Every structure is written in structure tokens, then in C-alpha cells.
Amino acid sequence: MSALMPPSDRLWWKEPIEKVELLWILLALLWAVLMFVMMPYWHVYGKQNLSSEAYKTTAEAYQKKVQAMVDQYTVRTDGARDFPVVRPPAGSDIYMLARLWDWWPVLELENGKSYRLHLSSLDWQHGFSLQPANINLQVLPGYEMVVTITPNKAGEYSVVCNEYCGIGHHRMVGRIYVTE
Amino acid sequence: MATASEFRTCPDTGLLFHKPAEKLMKINAVVAVVFLLVGGVLGLLVGLTRWPAVHLLGASDFYMVLTAHGIDVLIYWLIFFEMAVLYFCSSTLLGCRLATPRIAWLAFALMLIGAIVNNIAVFQGNSSVMFTSYVPMSADPMFYLGLIVFAVGALLGCFVFLGTLVIAKAEKTYEGSLPLVTFGALTAAIIAIFTIASGAIILIPTFLFSIGFISEIDPLMYRVIWWAFGHSSQQINMAAMVAVWYAVAAVAFGAKPLSEKVSRAAFLLYIIFLQLASAHHILVDPGVSSTWKIFNTSYAMYLAVLASMIHGLTVPGAIEASQRKRGFNKGLFEWLRKAPWGNPAFSGVFMSLVLFGFLGGISGVVMGTEQINLIIHNTIYVPGHFHATVVLGTTLAFMALTYWLVPVLFRRDLVMKGLAKWQPYIFALGMSGVAVFMMGAGTLGVPRRHWDLSFVSAAFTHNFPETAYTLLGLMGISVVLAVIGGAAFCGIIVASLLFGKRLSLTEKGETPLVAEPITSYEGVGMGKIVAPGTFVLALVFLVSFVLYYFVNWKFLAETWGIS
Structure with missing residues (x-):
């Protein structure tokens, strides 16, 4: 009987499965398991994985940390509103804050070196979208996320906000320089 | 017990309609x-x-209109339609x-009032918070x-079902x-009940937050629970869509x-595993561990994806087998070539099935992979993906079903049949372009x-x-x-309901509305x-899936190191 009516065989769970279904279920299951395994595999052998490192913080505490880095390592200013350009030593902890509607400060990094990047927001939720590398992270107020980043190409990068954050959202762009 | 006068038997389909349910x-x-x-x-x-x-x-109009667009189609169009589907699948298919009915009317009234109040709030301009309304951003x-009022109504509707x-x-x-169709419903x-409960758990405190009664809502907690509502509500659509297939x-086809x-x-797998989907939205958030992400995002080893792949084979498989039973048995694809491509109910559902799988399904699994x-x-890849699932999948399937419901439920003949023949193709072509080009631009970081x-x-x-601008x-x-394509649909349906030739409530129409069921x-x-034939198509799907999946790993491998 059709799918609009009760099964004609009341013991439908005892009917044999069609061969074509069985074959497909096996193939699909195999693929599902392979896709599942890919994620832990990439954690071991891949080079792009998020750590689970994050801390609870407050806007004041986070802003203080960012300011300390800016005070210590600013090398010049840049952009329409003279943002400090900070060049911290390779391997160090570096900070960027999100607020309505800035990414602050500008960072200058060395190609091929690793940095521990901290991200948090002082107000609403924001989206850290590093272009054209196309790395996208969610930035939440009250949470300080730490990711180790290793630039692989020198150049000028933009940080576009890709989490809607009100009327100035489309003006929220920051800068990261990567030098040789 | 109901009296016989409360029922009518549809002369074309033999379905028993309970008149209060029909209304x-x-x-x-x-x-x-x-x-x-x-x-x-x-x-x-937009x-x-x-x-x-x-x-x-x-800018401010854009964000306001985008908020309203998301809510009106993702929530109100789909859930109101699903209420009709639920009542049909219970009362009509079971002949019960x-x-x-009074509580069902109350449910309808609450849903309508809620939807209107919500829309008014958005169009007053101080609630441009998007569909997701992430805290601490706050709406009216x-x-x-x-x-919340809408959700209470929808919940009542589920209980009536x-x-x-x-x-x-x-x-x-x-x-x-x-x-089976009722089982899908x-x-x-x-x-839906799980979804609405999650919505209540997060929206009630957020309402209290917006009136200043609660001082703070944790943004991560909001995201985890809100998405148990936001993503699961799309799973209602998916389950309903598969039932419609x-x-x-x-x-x-009378397909068994x-x-x-x-x-x-496969439906059971949906119930057990789809709820984990909220994790897809938290993959790059601080504060949740990789283990949690891997388990939840893969719906525990992709078992819900497996379920969709099963439906993707069994629905066209049943169509193929019925067509073969009717004599279209030559070669691999005679059944498909000789299918009723001019019948919008069929063409809509078939395209819904294929495009949901190829465009929506594959992209969804790929972007839901942790790394x-x-x-x-x-x-913009993300809206590209969900226009493929919710619009090409669910909306197209619901449109297709509507073409059949006009004569059966409303007892009106379709008007503009020529346009109706083409409508699913126009809509599917346009919306496939929307989905594919958005995904392309998203790959470039837009x-x-x-x-x-x-x-x-x-x-x-x-x-x-430049390519991003072209896309x-x-x-x-x-x-x-x-x-x-969408306007053609609304036009055809509204015109048919108003001006379509009335069909007799007791006598069979000229065109058969339901195929003779196949028994074996x-x-x-x-x-x-x-x-x-279906198996070959399924293999084509699997190969595309595998290739696209690994191409994206390659894209990922080319960017900066992150650890």
C-alpha cells in the first residue's frame, strides 16, 4: 500500500529489506564513519585546529591587558583614526579587542612565526573574519579566546566583522600586517 | 464520537475530511x-x-528588512504550513x-497574534536584531x-495533532x-515540541532581560540554547519535507x-540525533571543547545525515519501482524520462529532493565539519546553504504539495495551468542560482x-x-x-482559491488526483x-559529496596555521 495508508503487512518490521537499500545504507554508513574520523585525524595531523583554551573575563580586565601590550610594543600609528600599530615579539601573547565598531589595535606579525592571539569583545557579539586568509572566529563578550596563529604569507590582512552588531557593523574593519 | 455529517469523502481521492479540521x-x-x-x-x-x-x-532599512525576511519565511510561512500538514496527516489520513478543534483555533489565533506583534515590533525599526537576536544586543x-505567544500557539497545535x-x-x-507519511509528521x-521548549527556555529570560528584569544573559549559553531552537526548527521543516516527498x-505514482x-x-534517527544540531553554530566559539564539538556536530557519527541519505534513496527508489511496475522498465532511466514532468506536484518534489541533497545537504555537512x-x-556561504535546504528543499516541496491540495482540500480547479507547469522550474532555477552564488562568494570570504x-x-x-562582486x-x-517564480506560485494559488472552477463535493473530477496504489x-x-537507476544517481551523489568534502579540506590546509 502507498505511504498514505497503514502498511498492508501488519508485521512490517519482519519484511525483508530491499537489496538496493541495504547496499546504500552500507555505503552511506561507511562514508559517515570516515567523515567522523576525519575530525580527530585532523586534530592530530592537520595544521588548522582550534584549541579549547578560553577564559571568563570582563570588559575592564580584558581592556587592561590589551592596553598593556599597546603601551609596550606600539611602533607607529595607522588608518583613518590613527590606531596604534603593535609589533609584539614572535611567540608572545598578542591581544585584539572588538567593540562597537572597531577591531583594536593594529597588529604587525612576522611571517612563519607563531603567536598566541587573544580575542574578546567589550560589548556585543562580533565576528573575527581575517581576509583574505578567510579564518572566521566568534568573539563573545565575557569570554577570552586564545588561539595560536602562524601566518604563512606576508602582506596586508583585514579583519572584517561578520557577526551582525548593529548599525555600524559594515564599518567595522581592522588590520593585521604580516612582514617577512 | 463524531457524527457522519461532520465528515465529507473526497470523491477523487477517497480521503475522509473532518469538516472542522478541513477549515x-x-x-x-x-x-x-x-x-x-x-x-x-x-x-x-534584501x-x-x-x-x-x-x-x-x-543601511538601517536593510537590517530591518533582513530581520523581517528571516523570521517571516523561516518561522511563519513554514510553521503555519506545517500546522496544515499536521492536521492533514492526522485527521485526514487516519480518517479521524x-x-x-476549539483549541486548534486558539492555537491558530495565538500564532497569528504572535506573528503580527513580532512583525510590528520589527517594522517599528528598533528590533533590527536579526532572526538570531544574539544577546547582549536587545530588541523591543x-x-x-x-x-513567545506564537510558540505557545504552535505548541498547542502539536498537542492537537x-x-x-x-x-x-x-x-x-x-x-x-x-x-508512513503520518509517521513522518x-x-x-x-x-517541534523539543524546539519550542528550547525556544521558551531562552526567549522568556531574554524577554525579561529586554524589560530590565534580568541584568545579564551569558552570550554563550544564549547561543547554545537559542540554536537548539533555531536549528531544530529547521529540522521540523526537514522532517515535514521528507513526509511530503x-x-x-x-x-x-501510488508508490509503496x-x-x-x-x-x-530513518525517521527515528532524526528524532534521536537531529537535536544535536545546535552545535553547528558553536564550532568557532570560545568556551566549548573540541570533543564536544566533534560529537555533537557529527550528530554522533553523522547518524542523522545517514537518515537523510536513506530518504534520498528510498523516495526516488519507490518512484522508480512504481514506474517500472507500470511498464516503464527499459534501461536505467526510462522511468525518469517518462515521469510526469508537466505535473508541478511531481516536478516540484523531484527537484526539491535532488537540490536539497546536492546543494543543501552536501554544503551543510561540509560546513558543519569542526575544522x-x-x-x-x-x-555568506551560510545563507547560501540554508536557502538550498529551506527554500529549494522545504519550500519547493510545500509548493508542490499545495498544487495537489487546491483541488483535493479546497475543491477548486487550478487556474493558469500552463504557468503552473513552469513555475517549479523557474523558482528552482532562480533559487539554485541564489544558493550557489552565495556559497561561491562565501568561499571568497564575503x-x-x-x-x-x-x-x-x-x-x-x-x-x-572582483570575482566576489561578479558572484x-x-x-x-x-x-x-x-x-x-515565487510570485507566480502565490498568484496561481490565490487566483485558484478565488476564481478557480469549483469542483463537485460528491462527484469525481476529470483528471485523476491520486494514482492507483501499487501493492508489490x-x-x-x-x-x-x-x-x-536511483542507485546510479545515488552513487553520483556520493562521489560529488566525497570530492567536494575533500576540496574543502584542501582549502582549509592552505590558510594560516591555527592551533
């Missing part, structure tokens, strides 16, 4: 189509603004009176209140197990499921929900590649085409395979 189906379906119309117009405005050469709306209290199942069982209006209703296969056991088990999400999260890619008066600027232009053109697939197919 409720009609009103829910009509209101749904009105929201589709409103949401579609808003979608046109599309024309994101088309860089047109850039129609100003609807439980408590009426925004949340409208959603469940109550009807209980009555049908008690009054023995059917024998044995529920029909039950899946949708169970997911089975229904149209049964109506157009290949095996009840497999299809029902690959790094290069996709919050780019952000979603963004008014101005030229970053005028920003502290810094960024130049997206957004093509997207704009596709939006126009899709809206023409004995002797069809090739060798021991009943649906070899």
Missing part, C-alpha cells in the same frame, strides 16, 4: 502563503541591496475527527513577546501501524515504500548580514576580489528570477535490484 487546514495554509508572499517581497529587497550594482536600501520587548493520533487509535479508525511534531510519491522498516528507522567551519563560519562591502567611512578598508551580481539576478514490486528492476 483549520485551509486557514493555516492560506495564512502561510500570505507570509510567504510578504517574506518573498522582503527577500527581493537581494537587491546585496547586489552591489543596485544596493537598493539604506480532529481532537479539540514586543519582539520576544510576539515570538498528538491528541488526534490518540483518538484515532482509541476509535480504531485505522488498522495496524500509522501510515509525528517525527516533525516531536522535534513520500506523500507526493504516493499520490503521483521500498520497505517500511528502513524509512521508519572546515573555520573557513565558512558567518560568511560576510553575511552585511550592508556595504566597500566599507565607506571605516577606519580601514578591504578589497574583496554577488549573479546572485542578484537569480534573486529576481526566484522571486518571479515483484519482478521489477534489474537482477535483484528494484531501483537500479
Whole structure:
């Protein structure tokens, strides 16, 4: 009987499965398991994985940390509103804050070196979208996320906000320089 | 017990309609189509603004219209339609009176009031918080209140559905197990109850936050619980869509499921595993561990994806086997070539099935992979994906079903049959363009929900590649085409309900509305395979899936090191 009516065989769970279904279920299951395994595999052998490192913080505490880095390592200013350009030593902890509607400060990094990047927001939720590398992270107020980043190409990068954050959202762009 | 005078038997399909239930189906379906119309117009405005050469709306109007577009189509169009589907699948398919029609009317009234209050809040302009309304950004209290009232109504509707199942069982209006389509609707209703509960858990405190009664809501907690509502509500749509696939296969071909056991088990996998989907939205958030992400995002080893892949085979497989049984047995694809491509109910459902799988399914699994999400999260790829699932999948399937419901439920003949033949193709072509070009632009990093890619008066600027602009232009053109297709649908349906020739309530019409059911697939197919053509198509799907999946790992491997 059709799918609009009760099964004609009341013991439908005892009917044999069609061969074509069985074959497909096996193939699909195999693929599902392979896709599942890919994620832990990439954690071991891949080079792009998020750590689970994050801390609870407050806007004041986070802003203080960012300011300390800016005070210590600013090398010049840049952009329409003279943002400090900070060049911290390779391997160090570096900070960027999100607020309505800035990414602050500008960072200058060395190609091929690793940095521990901290991200948090002082107000609403924001989206850290590093272009054209196309790395996208969610930035939440009250949470300080730490990711180790290793630039692989020198150049000028933009940080576009890709989490809607009100009327100035489309003006929220920051800068990261990567030098040789 | 209901009296016989409360029922009518449809002369074309033999279905038994409970008159109070029939009225409720009609009103829910009509209101749904009105929201589709409103949401579609808003979608046109959004599309024309994101088309860089047109850039129609100003920034604040754009964000307001985008908020309304998302809510009106994602929530109101689909859920109102699903209420009609739930009442149909319980009362009509089981030949049973609807439980408590009065409460069903109350449910409808609450849903309508909630939807209107919510829309008014958005169009007053101080609730442009998007569909997701992420805290601590806050909307007008009426925004949340409208959603909550709507949700209470929808919950009541689900209970009326469940109550009807209980009555049908008690009054023995059917024998044995529920029909497969009703089982699919039950899946949708169970997911809906989970969804609405999650919505209540997060929206009630957010409402209290918006009136200043609660001082803070943790943004991560908000995201985890909100998405248990936001993503799961799309799973209601998916379960309902699959039920509609089975229904149209049964109506157009008399198709019997290949095996009840497999299809029902696949629905069961949805119920058990789909709820984990909220994790997809938290993959690049701070504060949740990789282990949690891997387990939840893969729906525990992709078991819900497996379920969708099963339905993707069993529905066309049953169509193929029925066609073969009717004599279209030559070669691999005669069954498909000789299918009724001029019948919008069939063509709509078939395209819904294929496009949901190829465009929506594959992209969804790829971007829901823990690490690959790094290069996709919050780019315009994301709306590209869900326009493929919710619009090409669910909306197209619901449109297809509506073509069949007009004569059966409303007893009106379709008007503009020539246009109706073409409508699913126009809509599917336009919307496929929307989905594909958005995904393409997203791969190049273009952000979603963004008014101005030229970053005028920003502290810094960024130049997206020329290709991104070309893709957004093509997207704009596709939006126009899709809206023409959508408008054609609304026009045909509204005109048919108002001016279509009335069909007799007692006598059969000229065109048969339901195919003779097939009772067995004995002797069809090739060798021991009943649906070899479908199997070949499924293999094409699998190969595309594998290739696209690994291409994205390659994209990921090319970016900066992150650890």
C-alpha cells in the first residue's frame, strides 16, 4: 500500500529489506564513519585546529591587558583614526579587542612565526573574519579566546566583522600586517 | 464520537475530511502563503541591496528588512504550513475527527497574534536584531513577546495533532501501524515540541532581560540554547519535507515504500540525533571543547545525515519501482524520462529532493565539519546553504504539495495551468542560482548580514576580489528570477482559491488526483535490484559529496596555521 495508508503487512518490521537499500545504507554508513574520523585525524595531523583554551573575563580586565601590550610594543600609528600599530615579539601573547565598531589595535606579525592571539569583545557579539586568509572566529563578550596563529604569507590582512552588531557593523574593519 | 455529517469523502481521492479540521487546514495554509508572499517581497529587497550594482536600501532599512525576511519565511510561512500538514496527516489520513478543534483555533489565533506583534515590533525599526537576536544586543520587548505567544500557539497545535493520533487509535479508525507519511509528521511534531521548549527556555529570560528584569544573559549559553531552537526548527521543516516527498510519491505514482522498516528507522534517527544540531553554530566559539564539538556536530557519527541519505534513496527508489511496475522498465532511466514532468506536484518534489541533497545537504555537512567551519563560519556561504535546504528543499516541496491540495482540500480547479507547469522550474532555477552564488562568494570570504562591502567611512578598508562582486551580481539576478517564480506560485494559488472552477463535493473530477496504489514490486528492476537507476544517481551523489568534502579540506590546509 502507498505511504498514505497503514502498511498492508501488519508485521512490517519482519519484511525483508530491499537489496538496493541495504547496499546504500552500507555505503552511506561507511562514508559517515570516515567523515567522523576525519575530525580527530585532523586534530592530530592537520595544521588548522582550534584549541579549547578560553577564559571568563570582563570588559575592564580584558581592556587592561590589551592596553598593556599597546603601551609596550606600539611602533607607529595607522588608518583613518590613527590606531596604534603593535609589533609584539614572535611567540608572545598578542591581544585584539572588538567593540562597537572597531577591531583594536593594529597588529604587525612576522611571517612563519607563531603567536598566541587573544580575542574578546567589550560589548556585543562580533565576528573575527581575517581576509583574505578567510579564518572566521566568534568573539563573545565575557569570554577570552586564545588561539595560536602562524601566518604563512606576508602582506596586508583585514579583519572584517561578520557577526551582525548593529548599525555600524559594515564599518567595522581592522588590520593585521604580516612582514617577512 | 463524531457524527457522519461532520465528515465529507473526497470523491477523487477517497480521503475522509473532518469538516472542522478541513477549515483549520485551509486557514493555516492560506495564512502561510500570505507570509510567504510578504517574506518573498522582503527577500527581493534584501537581494537587491546585496547586489552591489543596485544596493537598493539604506543601511538601517536593510537590517530591518533582513530581520523581517528571516523570521517571516523561516518561522511563519513554514510553521503555519506545517500546522496544515499536521492536521492533514492526522485527521485526514487516519480518517479521524480532529481532537479539540476549539483549541486548534486558539492555537491558530495565538500564532497569528504572535506573528503580527513580532512583525510590528520589527517594522517599528528598533528590533533590527536579526532572526538570531544574539544577546547582549536587545530588541523591543514586543519582539520576544510576539515570538513567545506564537510558540505557545504552535505548541498547542502539536498537542492537537498528538491528541488526534490518540483518538484515532482509541476509535480504531485505522488498522495496524500509522501510515508512513503520518509517521513522518509525528517525527516533525516531536522535534517541534523539543524546539519550542528550547525556544521558551531562552526567549522568556531574554524577554525579561529586554524589560530590565534580568541584568545579564551569558552570550554563550544564549547561543547554545537559542540554536537548539533555531536549528531544530529547521529540522521540523526537514522532517515535514521528507513526509511530503513520500506523500507526493504516493499520490503521483501510488508508490509503496521500498520497505517500511528502513524509512521508519530513518525517521527515528532524526528524532534521536537531529537535536544535536545546535552545535553547528558553536564550532568557532570560545568556551566549548573540541570533543564536544566533534560529537555533537557529527550528530554522533553523522547518524542523522545517514537518515537523510536513506530518504534520498528510498523516495526516488519507490518512484522508480512504481514506474517500472507500470511498464516503464527499459534501461536505467526510462522511468525518469517518462515521469510526469508537466505535473508541478511531481516536478516540484523531484527537484526539491535532488537540490536539497546536492546543494543543501552536501554544503551543510561540509560546513558543519569542526575544522572546515573555520573557513565558512558567518560568511555568506551560510545563507547560501540554508536557502538550498529551506527554500529549494522545504519550500519547493510545500509548493508542490499545495498544487495537489487546491483541488483535493479546497475543491477548486487550478487556474493558469500552463504557468503552473513552469513555475517549479523557474523558482528552482532562480533559487539554485541564489544558493550557489552565495556559497561561491562565501568561499571568497564575503560576510553575511552585511550592508556595504566597500566599507565607506571605516577606519580601514578591504578589497574583496572582483570575482566576489561578479558572484554577488549573479546572485542578484537569480534573486529576481526566484522571486518571479515565487510570485507566480502565490498568484496561481490565490487566483485558484478565488476564481478557480469549483469542483463537485460528491462527484469525481476529470483528471485523476491520486494514482492507483501499487501493492508489490515483484519482478521489477534489474537482477535483484528494484531501483537500479536511483542507485546510479545515488552513487553520483556520493562521489560529488566525497570530492567536494575533500576540496574543502584542501582549502582549509592552505590558510594560516591555527592551533
